[in-house]
Amino acid sequence: MLVVKLALRNLRRNLRRTIITLLAISVGLVVMLLGLCLQYGSYEEMIDSGVSQIAGHVVVQKEGYQEEREPLMVLENTKELSKTLQEAFPNATITKRAFLGGLLTSPKGPAAANVIAVDPKTEGKISEFKGKLIKGEWIDDDPKSIVIGSNMAETLGVKIGQKIVFTAQYDDTEMKSHLFRVKGIFRMGSTEADSFIAYSNLAVVETILNKKDALHQVAVHLDDVHQSKQATSKSRGLISQSGLDVLSWNEALPDIEKMIQIDRQSNGLIHLVLAIIVAMGILNTMLMSVLERTKELGVLLAIGMKPMQLSIMVLLEGLFIGVFGSLLGLALGYAACYPLVTDGLDLTAQMGESYDAAGVTISAMLYGAYHWPSLIQYAVLAAIFSTLSAIYPAWRITKLKPVDAMRHH
Amino acid sequence: MSIVNVKQVKRSYQQGTHEVQALRGVDLSIEEGEFTVLMGASGSGKTTLLNIIGGLDTADSGSVEVDGNHFDKLSSGELSDIRLKRLGFVFQAYNLIPVLSAYENAEFVLLLQGMNAAERKERVMSTLKAVGLEGMEHRKPSELSGGQQQRVAVARAIAGRPALVLADEPTANLDSKTSNALIALMKDLNDQHNITFLFATHDPKVMNAAKRVVTMEDGSIISDESR
Numbered sequence: 001m002l003v004v005k006l007a008l009r010n011l012r013r014n015l016r017r018t019i020i021t022l023l024a025i026s027v028g029l030v031v032m033l034l035g036l037c038l039q040y041g042s043y044e045e046m047i048d049s050g051v052s053q054i055a056g057h058v059v060v061q062k063e064g065y066q067e068e069r070e071p072l073m074v075l076e077n078t079k080e081l082s083k084t085l086q087e088a089f090p091n092a093t094i095t096k097r098a099f100l101g102g103l104l105t106s107p108k109g110p111a112a113a114n115v116i117a118v119d120p121k122t123e124g125k126i127s128e129f130k131g132k133l134i135k136g137e138w139i140d141d142d143p144k145s146i147v148i149g150s151n152m153a154e155t156l157g158v159k160i161g162q163k164i165v166f167t168a169q170y171d172d173t174e175m176k177s178h179l180f181r182v183k184g185i186f187r188m189g190s191t192e193a194d195s196f197i198a199y200s201n202l203a204v205v206e207t208i209l210n211k212k213d214a215l216h217q218v219a220v221h222l223d224d225v226h227q228s229k230q231a232t233s234k235s236r237g238l239i240s241q242s243g244l245d246v247l248s249w250n251e252a253l254p255d256i257e258k259m260i261q262i263d264r265q266s267n268g269l270i271h272l273v274l275a276i277i278v279a280m281g282i283l284n285t286m287l288m289s290v291l292e293r294t295k296e297l298g299v300l301l302a303i304g305m306k307p308m309q310l311s312i313m314v315l316l317e318g319l320f321i322g323v324f325g326s327l328l329g330l331a332l333g334y335a336a337c338y339p340l341v342t343d344g345l346d347l348t349a350q351m352g353e354s355y356d357a358a359g360v361t362i363s364a365m366l367y368g369a370y371h372w373p374s375l376i377q378y379a380v381l382a383a384i385f386s387t388l389s390a391i392y393p394a395w396r397i398t399k400l401k402p403v404d405a406m407r408h409h
Numbered sequence: 410m411s412i413v414n415v416k417q418v419k420r421s422y423q424q425g426t427h428e429v430q431a432l433r434g435v436d437l438s439i440e441e442g443e444f445t446v447l448m449g450a451s452g453s454g455k456t457t458l459l460n461i462i463g464g465l466d467t468a469d470s471g472s473v474e475v476d477g478n479h480f481d482k483l484s485s486g487e488l489s490d491i492r493l494k495r496l497g498f499v500f501q502a503y504n505l506i507p508v509l510s511a512y513e514n515a516e517f518v519l520l521l522q523g524m525n526a527a528e529r530k531e532r533v534m535s536t537l538k539a540v541g542l543e544g545m546e547h548r549k550p551s552e553l554s555g556g557q558q559q560r561v562a563v564a565r566a567i568a569g570r571p572a573l574v575l576a577d578e579p580t581a582n583l584d585s586k587t588s589n590a591l592i593a594l595m596k597d598l599n600d601q602h603n604i605t606f607l608f609a610t611h612d613p614k615v616m617n618a619a620k621r622v623v624t625m626e627d628g629s630i631i632s633d634e635s636r
Contacts, residue, residue, distance in 0.1 A: 009508040256416025299504040302465055303565065304521050308484055314609070346602045403466040 003309055007316035014289070021285045022325045027381025028278035029329025029382050030272050033375055036338035037368035038345065038349050039267055040136075043260050047225050047249060050360040055252040056084070056095060057228040058235045063243045065216060066252065068346075071100060073112045074214040077117045081239065085220050089231060093221040095122045098214070102168030104148070104180075104198065108157035111195075113148075115166055117202045117215070122144070124407055126221045128361075129186050129199060136160040136184030143203030147184035149194035158182050166200075168208050169247055178207040188354020193361040221257030223247060255358035271378070273388045275385055282389040286318055290393040297397060298405025311394035317391025322383035330379045410473075412491050412573055413439040418471035418610045420457050420628075431457040433628040434471065438526055439607060441572070441622075444599045447609045449625035456577055456611035458625070462607065463496055463575045464488040467598050470477040476572050493521050497566030497604075501578035503558040505550040505565070509559075511537065512546035522569055536568045537561075556587030563591065567598055573605045574598075578614055592618045 011018045051057060060081060062073040075081070084095050098117040103110045106179040109124055120139045124130050129147065130138045146164070148156075158164055162182050169175040180200060203216050222231055232248035239246055250257040282355055290297070344367040351364040420432040430452045432502060439445055447455040450584070460466035464480055473480040476495045480488065492498075500621055505514050505567075509601050515536055519529045537546060540560040552560050566574050572607040580588035594616050608615055616622055 002517075006506075006508070013508050145458045295504075296506065299500070299506070301489065302463070302492065302498055302504075303518055304489055304569075308486070309521075333600075401466070403460045406465070406500070 003313040007313050022323050024281045025325025026329035026332055030333045032378050035334030035337055036374050037340055041368040041373040044142050046256050049362045050253040051249050052128055053360055057222040057249050058220035058232045059252040060218045060249040061245050063245050076214050078218050081218055084238055089220055091121055093125045095219045096215050097217045099216050102166055105165045106156035106158050111155045114196050115196050115198045117200050118206050132186040132188050133184045134187045134331050138185050138384045139201055143201050144181045145183040146198055146200040148198045150187040151195040175385045176208045178204045179228055180404055183255045190356050190361045192356045249303035279385040279389050282386050286393045288389045294405050300401045301402040307398040310397045314394040315390045319387040322386025326379040326382045337368050410441050411438045412441045412476055414474040416454035416472045418468045421484045422467050429546055430628050432582045436462050441605055444606045445621040454628040458611045459577050460577050466494055495572045497571035497574040499562050499566045499576035501581045505563045507550050510547050510549055511561045514561050515568045518569040536564045540564045554556050558561050559588040575607050577609045588614055
């Protein structure tokens with residue numbers, strides 16, 4: 001208790017130095033927390049976009065489709081499968097999708113297209129494309145309805161209500177065509193999405209693949225990405241049908257998972273360098289603080305305080321600076337991140353409305369996210385670094401001879 | 410009974426390139442309850458001898474026995490323990506802890522000794538009263554005069570009821586009136602509580618109060634007079 005009291009008073013004694021050290025820790029932490037906030041915000045954005053555009057939190061596909069992307073590897077008669085998943089996750093949205101590559105043709109000419117055939121109602125609940133319609137409406141039960149990107153509409157020279165033909169050939173027999181009427185035009189702000197993506201009714205699959213009720217993917221969309229793994233293993237237990245792959249979001253979007261991992265590691269390295277710089281600053285402060293009190297520490301030794309007690313006192317000073325600095329940094333970091341979380345960071349001037357990464361269109365309006373486990377981990381690490389910085393000065397004290405220490409000026 | 414028994418103690422220092430013989434085989438024995446003064450010019454070795462008797466420094470050779478403990482056989486932790494429980498120190502520059510009040514400075518040793526709160530409070534208050542600092546308990550050292558600070562130092566030295574108080578030039582920074590008052594205080598503590606005092610000083614006022622005067626020169630004792 002005595003050493004705790006002394007440690008606290010020593011910090012208060014040179015208040016200006018203590019405040020500067022606290023600020024060094026807290027500002028370092030704020031920079032890290034801001035980075036973390038944007039980092040995790042961008043991860044959430046990437047995952048949400050990927051999940052809603054081409055995957056789900058649980059994805060069921062034909063075995064091997066994930067690797068081969070062979071259009072004829074379809075799921076058939078998926079009613080029972082959808083029903084099982086909906087019963088298992090009553091609040092989730094179950095989507096059905098088929099991914100068809102081919103040519104969309106108008107009187108003006110052709111355009112390469114990735115047509116995503118979907119159930120209009122369920123897809124409409126989770127689709128980011130639906131919210132980006134600039135003309136017309138979202139697809140409906142009409143087998144001819146299709147929404148296309150603004151660049152594609154320009155290439156094809158079509159407007160709402162006009163006809164376009166989708167043509168593809170997947171087996172060795174004959175080329176198949178399906179007639180569409182443009183129901184809506186979207187603009188995502190990404191060249192790839194606006195030039196090549198189209199959403200249509202699932203009816204096109206029967207025409208092109210010559211298979212009834214066929215599709216490539218049944219996906220479960222949950223409220224929280226963190227439920228994905230648990231929901232995936234639950235689904236694996238429920239689906240008895242053989243020849244199917246049941247994947248979590250990161251298995252269905254491995255490129256995004258990889259990007260996040262690489263980004264996390266490179267950011268971790270930057271944060272480590274920052275932490276070392278802050279720790280060196282604290283070490284310098286602690287050394288100065290011990291050095292200028294050498295005489296006083298000698299007196300404490302002379303009147304009977306044990307070297308170990310003095311060392312603990314200095315370690316406690318490091319710990320207190322670390323804890324207070326971390327708490328301050330956490331509070332300031334929370335406040336600094338708040339506008340990023342609520343209002344977002346508008347990068348549209350630099351990047352356009354959105355950008356493409358790993359086959360997914362991601363908004364350039366970046367919202368931050370509080371990732372509490374990381375925030376707390378960094379705050380605890382700052383406190384530990386600060387305490388560790390006091391180890392060397394504390395060790396020096398154990399080597400002090402009272403008479404030499406008291407002679408120190 | 411001897412509380413201090415020093416035999417053939419030698420101590421040398423390296424000063425630049427040459428060696429300084431601070432103590433050249435000193436023998437000294439001090440009985441319980443003595444009020445002894447080590448006299449001598451600067452560099453005569455009195456402070457070095459005081460530091461060795463207080464366990465603040467170690468002898469190169471010879472034996473040092475204080476309150477029945479042979480210092481050459483003790484670890485630094487054990488020496489700390491003896492300083493805490495059996496010795497008190499008063500330094501020329503007061504050496505109070507600047508962040509602590511007069512009360513807390515005097516209380517410090519008792520806290521280290523593990524004394525309970527009630528007994529501690531009673532002991533600190535009575536000690537501060539004895540040194541004439543009643544009503545100044547909450548003042549920090551920076552808020553006290555030199556004489557008052559040295560009184561706090563004396564209070565800290567005697568609060569733990571040590572067997573021996575070692576005082577190095579305790580009056581050097583004080584005016585004549587304050588010096589006389591402080592000497593009287595320590596003499597009184599010696600008479601009342603039978604605390605042994607050993608001073609290193611060249612202040613004649615302290616010497617006049619002493620029961621025994623040991624004079625040193627060039628690291629040796631040249632005279633030892635009892636009064």
